[in-house]
Amino acid sequence: MHTTEARLDRIRGFAPPRPHNARTIAALTSNPGCARRAIMDAAGVDKARVAAHAGFRAPFGQSQFAITRGNAFEAQVKADGCAELLRLLREQLHLPIPEVSYDDLEYFGGERRSHEARHARTRALLGRAAASGDDAGTMFDHPMLTLEVGGRRVYLEPDLIAFRLRDRFHVVEIKSFAVIDGQADGGKVAAAVIQSAVYVLALRQLMEATAAAPPDIVADEVILVCPENFSNRPVAALLDVRKELTVLQRQLARLERIEDLLDTLPADLTFDLEADEAGVPRRPPGELAEAIRVVPARYAPECLSSCEMCFFCRDEAQGETGALGRDVRDDLGCVEYVPTALALARGEAEPSPEQAEAAAVLRLACRLRSESLPGGEGPPPAAGRWPGEEALGEAV
Amino acid sequence: MSTMTALARALAVEQGVAQPIATVRHVHISDRPLVFVPLALAGEANAPLAAMVGDDRSDPHLLVVAQPRNRDQRFAFAAELARIFVLYLELFFGAEETVPVGRGGEQRTRYADAPQLLVPNQGGIEFVALLGRSTRFRRAEGEWAVDPAVPVLGQWLSWLAGRAENPASSMLLAMTGALARHWASGQSAVEDQNLAALAGWIDPPEGMTGQQAAAAAEDPLTWPPAGPATDPTFDNEVLARLIENAARAEGDERAERRALRALTEALRGQIEPAWRLVWKSADLLRALPPGEHVARRWDDDKDAFSLYAAYLREGGAPQPRRDSAVTAARRLAWLERETVRYAAQRAHDDPLVMAEQRLAGEAFAGQVIAAEPGRVVGSGRGRKLRPLITVATTDPVAIEEGTRLVSPSRPGQNAVLVSAAPAGEGLTEAVLELSGGMGYGLIAPTGTIPEVGEQVCFATLADDWQPHGELPLPEDTPWTHGGPPVPYQPADEDVTEAWS
Numbered sequence: 089m090h091t092t093e094a095r096l097d098r099i100r101g102f103a104p105p106r107p108h109n110a111r112t113i114a115a116l117t118s119n120p121g122c123a124r125r126a127i128m129d130a131a132g133v134d135k136a137r138v139a140a141h142a143g144f145r146a147p148f149g150q151s152q153f154a155i156t157r158g159n160a161f162e163a164q165v166k167a168d169g170c171a172e173l174l175r176l177l178r179e180q181l182h183l184p185i186p187e188v189s190y191d192d193l194e195y196f197g198g199e200r201r202s203h204e205a206r207h208a209r210t211r212a213l214l215g216r217a218a219a220s221g222d223d224a225g226t227m228f229d230h231p232m233l234t235l236e237v238g239g240r241r242v243y244l245e246p247d248l249i250a251f252r253l254r255d256r257f258h259v260v261e262i263k264s265f266a267v268i269d270g271q272a273d274g275g276k277v278a279a280a281v282i283q284s285a286v287y288v289l290a291l292r293q294l295m296e297a298t299a300a301a302p303p304d305i306v307a308d309e310v311i312l313v314c315p316e317n318f319s320n321r322p323v324a325a326l327l328d329v330r331k332e333l334t335v336l337q338r339q340l341a342r343l344e345r346i347e348d349l350l351d352t353l354p355a356d357l358t359f360d361l362e363a364d365e366a367g368v369p370r371r372p373p374g375e376l377a378e379a380i381r382v383v384p385a386r387y388a389p390e391c392l393s394s395c396e397m398c399f400f401c402r403d404e405a406q407g408e409t410g411a412l413g414r415d416v417r418d419d420l421g422c423v424e425y426v427p428t429a430l431a432l433a434r435g436e437a438e439p440s441p442e443q444a445e446a447a448a449v450l451r452l453a454c455r456l457r458s459e460s461l462p463g464g465e466g467p468p469p470a471a472g473r474w475p476g477e478e479a480l481g482e483a484v
Numbered sequence: 485m486s487t488m489t490a491l492a493r494a495l496a497v498e499q500g501v502a503q504p505i506a507t508v509r510h511v512h513i514s515d516r517p518l519v520f521v522p523l524a525l526a527g528e529a530n531a532p533l534a535a536m537v538g539d540d541r542s543d544p545h546l547l548v549v550a551q552p553r554n555r556d557q558r559f560a561f562a563a564e565l566a567r568i569f570v571l572y573l574e575l576f577f578g579a580e581e582t583v584p585v586g587r588g589g590e591q592r593t594r595y596a597d598a599p600q601l602l603v604p605n606q607g608g609i610e611f612v613a614l615l616g617r618s619t620r621f622r623r624a625e626g627e628w629a630v631d632p633a634v635p636v637l638g639q640w641l642s643w644l645a646g647r648a649e650n651p652a653s654s655m656l657l658a659m660t661g662a663l664a665r666h667w668a669s670g671q672s673a674v675e676d677q678n679l680a681a682l683a684g685w686i687d688p689p690e691g692m693t694g695q696q697a698a699a700a701a702e703d704p705l706t707w708p709p710a711g712p713a714t715d716p717t718f719d720n721e722v723l724a725r726l727i728e729n730a731a732r733a734e735g736d737e738r739a740e741r742r743a744l745r746a747l748t749e750a751l752r753g754q755i756e757p758a759w760r761l762v763w764k765s766a767d768l769l770r771a772l773p774p775g776e777h778v779a780r781r782w783d784d785d786k787d788a789f790s791l792y793a794a795y796l797r798e799g800g801a802p803q804p805r806r807d808s809a810v811t812a813a814r815r816l817a818w819l820e821r822e823t824v825r826y827a828a829q830r831a832h833d834d835p836l837v838m839a840e841q842r843l844a845g846e847a848f849a850g851q852v853i854a855a856e857p858g859r860v861v862g863s864g865r866g867r868k869l870r871p872l873i874t875v876a877t878t879d880p881v882a883i884e885e886g887t888r889l890v891s892p893s894r895p896g897q898n899a900v901l902v903s904a905a906p907a908g909e910g911l912t913e914a915v916l917e918l919s920g921g922m923g924y925g926l927i928a929p930t931g932t933i934p935e936v937g938e939q940v941c942f943a944t945l946a947d948d949w950q951p952h953g954e955l956p957l958p959e960d961t962p963w964t965h966g967g968p969p970v971p972y973q974p975a976d977e978d979v980t981e982a983w984s
Contacts, residue, residue: 389673420491
């Protein structure tokens with residue numbers, strides 16, 4: 089049997105699959121050319137464990153203080169059928185909200201359900217609400233959404249509320265980073281916005297699938313709820329995610345189809361980490377590393393904050409100019425390898441026709457550097473003291 | 485980033501050690517800085533957990549907050565920090581110096597030196613800003629009274645954080661940024677945010693390459709992060725238990741002391757490596773010869789410090805939560821001017837920085853091959869000395885004719901590019917007309933203009949007066965920008981604001 093599912097199962101091995109979330113999709117779209125991440129995420133591989141067993145533990149964990157704080161804040165905002173959230177929407181965003189009902193789509197019938205069951209219920213309830221034209225507001229907590237990624241449908245388990253008011257659905261995202269005097273950390277807001285955009289897209293696909301309403305029934309303005317200043321008091325803001333939606337759609341379209349990627353890989357490829365009685369994976373780390381290397385990666389320093397495989401890939405990318413940053417690579421005329429760039433700069437290598445322009449700039453830069461730096465390019469003394477003032481006199 | 489820096493990064497990879505991108509130091513490093521290494525509790529907006537602070541590297545103060553979510557303990561931390569900070573500031577309130585005002589022979593006084601706060605990284609600056617913001621509105625009297633030093637600390641920290649946005653100021657420096665202005669490592673700018681890794685590239689331990697030193701610096705067990713964020717594994721496996729112990733021991737004095745001691749020692753282990761690194765980074769920078777304009781920029785810092793100290797002595801109000809439209813516009817214009825001036829001064833002080841301008845065709849260096857030192861233009865009373873020189877350079881010249889240029893070696897003299905024409909063999913011959921900086925006669929004193937055979941450099945970047953944007957007075961703020969702002973009055977709401 090060689091269906092895509094079977095092959096992905098084989099790649100993942102015995103471990104249960106790890107579902108996609110908005111964060112993984114946002115990371116995937118920020119580096120759409122990385123086949124390694126695409127395959128691993130599609131197969132639901134536990135990247136942190138794989139990286140650690142291959143000898144490259146992921147450089148990030150989550151502090152329990154941050155988790156506790158995040159959970160406490162979310163619980164506070166959602167307590168009593170989202171009473172606090174409703175107050176915010178009424179008072180701060182001036183939404184004319186009548187009575188509102190609350191539906192938790194994670195637990196129903198008294199127990200936690202499977203992905204399929206939850207998705208079916210999400211579709212049914214949201215579809216019905218969209219079609220009803222009923223004026224009452226409804227909060228749908230923990231909907232189970234799906235999204236087409238690399239030609240496959242993946243489940244998304246967002247920590248969000250789809251809030252329906254009149255004829256619109258709004259995504260409500262609760263985050264625990266502070267908004268201080270109306271300003272928040274730019275990087276965190278950007279991450280929240282792109283994640284919200286993933287949810288808006290998934291909700292729109294759901295509306296399309298149910299045919300209950302046109303996709304734009306899902307608003308492209310999302311509601312971000314954060315603690316205000318140094319307190320636990322929530323504050324809400326409307327964020328326009330149209331730009332992120334466009335970016336996301338373009339990047340998702342650029343993602344290669346998983347089937348096509350699989351076609352280029354050996355049939356017996358696996359990252360299996362089946363453990364012995366002591367809980368240690370049986371597989372020799374070297375063999376695992378070899379299997380990882382079969383799938384090409386595209387490392388960039390930005391991976392360091394978003395992908396568990398980053399240390400592995402960084403090690404592999406040693407000597408590539410891109411490992412120093414995309415801007416460094418561009419400034420070196422897009423020459424791919426450090427030794428090549430330096431050989432061109434020193435005039436020791438013959439540039440190919442498409443490298444000619446870059447090589448000329450690099451040669452000039454190299455000449456200017458050695459002119460301006462007495463002692464040339466050698467390593468500086470540890471506590472370097474370089475004569476500087478007279479250097480101009482020596483120029484040319 | 486520029487091609488010059490990118491090339492230096494590539495060289496650093498090859499050589500296994502960071503490469504200089506400056507030949508002189510472009511920041512001021514005080515003989516007696518106050519080093520501040522803060523740690524914050526993860527997940528909170530600004531919950532101090534610990535800080536190592538002091539102006540003596542062998543005798544740091546270690547402040548610890550046993551219950552980071554407890555308001556009283558936070559203010560006790562702020563009060564303790566304020567005490568140390570104010571004592572340090574007082575060192576500079578003694579000696580004064582006089583400087584001339586304009587050309588009229590008038591004089592004014594300012595403090596002879598200024599404080600300097602050194603933190604490990606950009607996160608340290610953000611911590612300073614947030615701590616300033618959360619303490620500057622407090623009051624020493626009333627229902628929510630805090631130690632009187634706390635709001636003073638808040639105002640100073642807020643002011644320093646604002647000043648740190650100006651690249652020309654050295655009053656509050658993040659060491660990662662200061663080092664990265666002088667060396668290019670063989671890693672990415674993202675990785676340069678780790679002070680231990682960057683310092684490892686610049687000055688690797690005996691027997692290690694920069695790459696190995698940087699790799700070692702990424703292990704949080706040997707090199708805990710330099711704050712304010714702590715290592716999550718430390719949080720989960722050590723800190724959580726110790727904080728819980730300290731909370732449980734409350735009421736039992738001996739147990740409390742023991743728990744606090746254990747917590748303090750654990751935090752000392754996390755913070756001390758960064759403390760040593762900040763001092764070491766200051767040493768690395770101090771060892772570079774200072775650029776010519778560094779002292780002049782530090783004078784600006786001294787002026788600003790003296791003015792703000794006077795403002796506070798007169799009971800000046802804390803910085804508002806948000807700037808008004810006019811204040812914000814003025815501030816932006818000021819930052820832009822300062823940034824341009826700093827870039828020009830850096831290039832004029834440092835041939836390696838000037839090389840970036842030359843690579844971009846915005847400056848050129850070469851030899852004077854012809855000169856007309858006695859050239860005079862005009863007639864009668866309008867006769868003016870306007871020497872011409874011709875410079876041969878192999879640099880690409882992408883400067884429009886008629887552009888005003890300045891040479892680092894004769895900053896008081898203007899040069900206008902008359903023509904630039906290729907002269908074969910990759911050479912360009914540039915003809916320049918000189919004015920100023922050569923006395924008032926019709927014969928230039930010796931040495932005031934470049935002679936044939938001299939090596940010279942000319943750049944479009946000039947360190948001179950930048951026009952101030954025309955902005956209305958605050959009371960004339962147009963309605964499009966909210967109209968005249970209401971003068972800021974700290975509200976009770978600010979004083980009692982939750983810090984939890």
